[in-house]
Amino acid sequence: MPQKIPTDSIGYVIPQAIDFTEPLALACGRTLDAYRLMIETYGTLNDDASNAILICHALSGHHHAAGFHEGDSKPGWWDSAIGPGKAIDTNKFFVVSLNNLGGCHGSSGPNQIDPATGKPYGPDFPLMTVTDWVESQARLADRLGIQQWAAVVGGSLGGMQALQWAISYPERLRHCLVIASAAKLSAQNIAFNEVARQAISKDPCFHKGRYYDVDDVPRTGLMLARMVGHITYLSDDGMRDKFGREMKTGKLMFDFNPQFEVESYLQYQGERFSTSFDANTYLLMTKALDYFDPAAEAQHDLAKALAHVKAKFLLVSFTTDWRFSPERSREILDALIDAGKDVSYAEVNAPQGHDAFLLPIPRYMDILKAYMSRVEADIPATSSTTAEVEA
Amino acid sequence: MPQKIPTDSIGYVIPQAIDFTEPLALACGRTLDAYRLMIETYGTLNDDASNAILICHALSGHHHAAGFHEGDSKPGWWDSAIGPGKAIDTNKFFVVSLNNLGGCHGSSGPNQIDPATGKPYGPDFPLMTVTDWVESQARLADRLGIQQWAAVVGGSLGGMQALQWAISYPERLRHCLVIASAAKLSAQNIAFNEVARQAISKDPCFHKGRYYDVDDVPRTGLMLARMVGHITYLSDDGMRDKFGREMKTGKLMFDFNPQFEVESYLQYQGERFSTSFDANTYLLMTKALDYFDPAAEAQHDLAKALAHVKAKFLLVSFTTDWRFSPERSREILDALIDAGKDVSYAEVNAPQGHDAFLLPIPRYMDILKAYMSRVEADIPATSSTTAEVEA
Numbered sequence: 001m002p003q004k005i006p007t008d009s010i011g012y013v014i015p016q017a018i019d020f021t022e023p024l025a026l027a028c029g030r031t032l033d034a035y036r037l038m039i040e041t042y043g044t045l046n047d048d049a050s051n052a053i054l055i056c057h058a059l060s061g062h063h064h065a066a067g068f069h070e071g072d073s074k075p076g077w078w079d080s081a082i083g084p085g086k087a088i089d090t091n092k093f094f095v096v097s098l099n100n101l102g103g104c105h106g107s108s109g110p111n112q113i114d115p116a117t118g119k120p121y122g123p124d125f126p127l128m129t130v131t132d133w134v135e136s137q138a139r140l141a142d143r144l145g146i147q148q149w150a151a152v153v154g155g156s157l158g159g160m161q162a163l164q165w166a167i168s169y170p171e172r173l174r175h176c177l178v179i180a181s182a183a184k185l186s187a188q189n190i191a192f193n194e195v196a197r198q199a200i201s202k203d204p205c206f207h208k209g210r211y212y213d214v215d216d217v218p219r220t221g222l223m224l225a226r227m228v229g230h231i232t233y234l235s236d237d238g239m240r241d242k243f244g245r246e247m248k249t250g251k252l253m254f255d256f257n258p259q260f261e262v263e264s265y266l267q268y269q270g271e272r273f274s275t276s277f278d279a280n281t282y283l284l285m286t287k288a289l290d291y292f293d294p295a296a297e298a299q300h301d302l303a304k305a306l307a308h309v310k311a312k313f314l315l316v317s318f319t320t321d322w323r324f325s326p327e328r329s330r331e332i333l334d335a336l337i338d339a340g341k342d343v344s345y346a347e348v349n350a351p352q353g354h355d356a357f358l359l360p361i362p363r364y365m366d367i368l369k370a371y372m373s374r375v376e377a378d379i380p381a382t383s384s385t386t387a388e389v390e391a
Numbered sequence: 392m393p394q395k396i397p398t399d400s401i402g403y404v405i406p407q408a409i410d411f412t413e414p415l416a417l418a419c420g421r422t423l424d425a426y427r428l429m430i431e432t433y434g435t436l437n438d439d440a441s442n443a444i445l446i447c448h449a450l451s452g453h454h455h456a457a458g459f460h461e462g463d464s465k466p467g468w469w470d471s472a473i474g475p476g477k478a479i480d481t482n483k484f485f486v487v488s489l490n491n492l493g494g495c496h497g498s499s500g501p502n503q504i505d506p507a508t509g510k511p512y513g514p515d516f517p518l519m520t521v522t523d524w525v526e527s528q529a530r531l532a533d534r535l536g537i538q539q540w541a542a543v544v545g546g547s548l549g550g551m552q553a554l555q556w557a558i559s560y561p562e563r564l565r566h567c568l569v570i571a572s573a574a575k576l577s578a579q580n581i582a583f584n585e586v587a588r589q590a591i592s593k594d595p596c597f598h599k600g601r602y603y604d605v606d607d608v609p610r611t612g613l614m615l616a617r618m619v620g621h622i623t624y625l626s627d628d629g630m631r632d633k634f635g636r637e638m639k640t641g642k643l644m645f646d647f648n649p650q651f652e653v654e655s656y657l658q659y660q661g662e663r664f665s666t667s668f669d670a671n672t673y674l675l676m677t678k679a680l681d682y683f684d685p686a687a688e689a690q691h692d693l694a695k696a697l698a699h700v701k702a703k704f705l706l707v708s709f710t711t712d713w714r715f716s717p718e719r720s721r722e723i724l725d726a727l728i729d730a731g732k733d734v735s736y737a738e739v740n741a742p743q744g745h746d747a748f749l750l751p752i753p754r755y756m757d758i759l760k761a762y763m764s765r766v767e768a769d770i771p772a773t774s775s776t777t778a779e780v781e782a
Contacts, residue, residue, distance in 0.1 A: 027643075027645075028643075028645035029645070126645075127645045127646075184636065185636070186627055186630065186631055187627075187630035187631055187633070187634040187635060187636065187651070187653040188622060188625075188627045188630045188631075190636070190651050190653050190654065191618075191622045191630065191653050191654070191657055192622060194618070194649075194653070194654045194657060194658070195615060195618045195619055195622070195657070197647060198611075198614070198615060198618065198658070198661075199590065199615055201647060202611045202614075202615075204595055220589075220593045223589070223593075224586060224589060224590055224593075224615065227582075227585070227586045227589065228586055228619060231579060231582045231583060231586070234579075236577055236578075236579045236713075239577065239578035239579045239582065240577055240578055240579075242578070243578040244578060245575065245576070245578065245581070245684065252418075252419075252682055254418075254419035254420070254517075254518045254678075255518075256588060256592060256674065256678075258585075259681070260578070260581050260681065262578040262581050262582050262585070263581065263582070263585040266582055266585055266586070267585070267589070270589075283647065287645075287647075290650070290651065291643055293636065322627075
């Protein structure tokens, strides 16, 4: 438990499990008869439910985006951006964050019990697409009584969900914030994902995805997957600044123990991840990334795919991000301009690579805050929130 | 066997094994009492042994750089650059290529028999450094009667050997050609190597490096190592041009079989490599890469480390190479200029990434050929080669 909750924190938060019983037809052709979504909400929904913000998570994210769970010393994964007075101001907005279907943090997914068998779904859990997630999130909005999001916000794989929202449900969001993302993966992106999948699925402890049944975990595969992923989240410059060629022992040891600081760091990150994340979920998330390509259904013309969107857009990229480089954001920018849409774009100078989207970089937070004031201004005038009245 | 040996090929070549019995003291503190080097030579050594070129190989290379082995349909790994009339013209030069110590193609290394035990060295083979290799290559030069190389040439890890030659033996080479290389690895380079090492050493079939004794091979680890390596050898642009998001079946299959062309390609490359390369050698080669840092002994001042070199230099880099980017070659360039040395530098526009250094890119071959005419011009006037007399 933290000694003291910071004053700009939303404080203690409690996840909620929401169960859905209407069958969900999926892109793969299969159907989820019933499913659960784990969510958290921060702030207060106003009377006409017009101040709601949806936060979509990236590959290894989940519903715990902000605040503290009782007993935890670390806050949610985007606490730097979400809270009272922060860029996504919980005094003004009702923020909804969920664990996506197929995740491993309590929503229906491979590590949860399949009601049909009484055992974990494992590899029987269907592969999910970004479109499927948006569909499940739309049902969540229905359940919460939110007809139109003030904004849908996401970074990386989360940005893809935000973009798909604008395409799938043009009337159901006023603003779309796509951060450090891309309209589709490159061959290189897919290649790195495939290395991760091979590392996991060829680990003898993977047991064709049924490792739960034998109380095993493909830890080596997950560790390797995370190590590769982590390198692509950081920039070459950022790694130089952080690790350089610093040696743990100060001299060459001529053995295969970690020698340079960067080796220890990666091993530590990989090993920690391998004990906290589910291997089947990792496989599923990388496939959802690979498959995302909204332009594919519009003759590979992204502007055409975006022709019917109504949301206003903020796109943000980071100079040293080579996983989803600024060039990838500019492809979305160009398509939105071609389609005649309202779009703002910011390229933030940051040495941290793709990871920058999770960090409280001042200019980035300023941009987000400034744009969120536009989102606030677009809340219909008849609305009021309890928090605003108090403020 | 090829239907017909191309007319610009050196033709059939036969490797030679050369045994050394004088102990070799290594950087790690250990000593190799005796060792073997597998070599190939192309062209004819002139009377005063002044037309000899040493070719140093990269991570997965070996002595078979040019020409054909009887029965093979593919030539050596740098046949595009070495042969009669080619950039490194075997009508003019006597070209020497070797498999480095610790390699897995016949030189003393982990997969060769340790005379002390009668079993393969395995993990008992000492870790080698670039400096150790240069020392062994200097002894090879002695054996061949070559007091001074007309040039030492290498790409990638081979370029590091060429650079180290200029530092270790200033009097023993007139020209130094360092292609797509770096004066030291970056933290990112080391990180990718560490992923490869973890993949191999954590493969249950690795048996702590003694897989020969149990007739096993860590194929998954080697496959993963090669897949990661291969991604870093290609450029993002090059992969887009080569694979894009082309699908094998034309539609999404929602399973974990290779879906995109790039996945099949990488798996194929990885699997092929895993049956042809030795895992202990891969570990050793990546460590030699990590450890190379000639400036470290000169207060991390590369210009100082190069103060005593006498060779003239050609540096070549490739625009889309992100493993050893043009910036890394310019670090060597700047240091050589600071040290007042004779250096030419060419940055070749090529979409193929690091792999470009192995390819017959016209401008690259032209640059190499033009520089080699300088190397030829610096052969002492009293010399003559049989080939020159014939020409």
